[in-house]
Amino acid sequence: MTRNGELSTADGRNVLRFERRLAHPIGKVWRAITEPDHTSKWFPATMHTELKQGATILFVFDGDQGAPTKGVITDFEPERLFAFTWEGEVLRWELREDGGGCVLLFTHVFDDRAGAASFATGWETCIGALETMLAGEKSAPDADYGPRHDEYVALFGLERGELTETEDGWQVRFERNLTKPQSVVWELLTESVVVGSQPPLRFTNGYVPAGPITAFEENTLLEYSCEGGHVRWRLRPGNGGARLVLTQTGTAAQADQRARALAAWQLHVDLLAQWLRGETPCWPEGRFEELERDYSEQLNLA
Template sequence: MNPHSDTLTTADGRTALRMERRLAHPPRKVWSAITDPAQIGQWFPSDVSVELEPGGAMTFTMPGVTGLPMTGRVTDVDEPRLFAFTWGEDHLSWEIAPDGDGSLLTLVHTFGDRFGSASFASGWHLCITALSQLLDGEPTAVDPDTGELHEAYLDQFDLGRGTVEHTADGPRIRFERQLVRPAAAVWAALTSGDEPVPGEEAPRGFTAEKVPAGPVLEVRAPTLLAYRWHPEGTVRWELGAGTGHGARLVLTQTGPHAFDADTALAAWHARIDHLAARLLEA
């Protein structure tokens, strides 16, 4: 079950995650496991109903989730080579090729949320592990990711980098990162019991090296903190819903034209990496 390759490409606002796995079973057996709803539900992240023909309707029902199921549409059926479909706004393509006495399974998942890529990759990694167990005739028992697999994919795909935008008002630094713990746990790690108060100095956890603390401008625990680090600059932490694996962090810093944005960018990169590592221990 070692991957031949896991790659990520982004173009025109869409990201494609490509994952390859060798399975020790012939293509027709793999085909049945990825198209038969009775088998899909044993390894896929939802129960599925499908009209197995181009244009056929699909529904995806998540265990324990109430409300209307998500829907999709079959885009390709070429037994036993290719099965592809939409899932909401995403597109999934499963290609099966003979490989000796087994098969090479290639998944291409195309989606809009690039910063969710590590969540999707770690999730599919576990799903395909369960698929392999099913094909082997074993119980599909896969331990959930506690965060280490997610962070390994985040590093592999280099998703921790921030950007510097040069605006008319000065540089603007921005980081977006999917975290592996919910907002309340992230907030607790950032505050360490020192709850921020408007007008008072921001707790140290919300600062980075060479980015001094300053008065809190806005706080809404556990999802928002903004403070002024310079008369002409602010730092803003926001913790949103993300992919469901944990909170989605968006951090921005603005400042005067003269401030060293590259140094601050490196400092925030180190600070957020340290936060992510601490969350793995929580």
């Protein structure tokens, strides 16, 4: 039984799955996943509800002055199944007897695939806190969010770029949840910015020649021209950190450069993620060539 979360798709939605064997009676675990005095110690929000099928749930985060988010209990079968929606997403907690303990199966159904690593890291931490509470121990602060998040990025293949053929050429696109707030990412990337001048070095890579900046919005957007198209960096708030959407366009005559662009930007964003984890990345010898071959095979260019 792996402790990693597993990601799949069903009916066009993403399904994140965790399974744990717990050395505790099923009744004890049921109380821990349903009763407010227990859930407050490990679940990410306080749940205000009546424990019955069809009841509305209000989710309140500590220190959040905004309106509560909402959900509905869709299934409630004592000591077996507790399932509910949360702003359109579905959370399902299932228990089954297993010797003197029980098995917990948790699934989270959602649409935002780029957020899957953040969800997996968050739920892994919550389930770990649940296990600690059941054992009667005190949870220690989690200091490994960044590295664990990026392990899930690799495990789920979320570092990969997408290629779209356009009316006059092509576009490569990367959408990546990062582990630091938007302002921190922007500060790491930027130096002085003037429209019409060259972009700061960390917005560029050595494989895509960079032209002058064509658009700029503080903390949010930087775009510059490149031969045959443009490169655009856009940041917004994401799950647990900033959400980056990075695109490059090219012309139909530059079709042979698509794999090169995909490889260059995947490597570049991976190095950015290392910087955000507080590491000083070393250039991975041969990694660009490996990625370019991989993307070429994927695009049938080899």
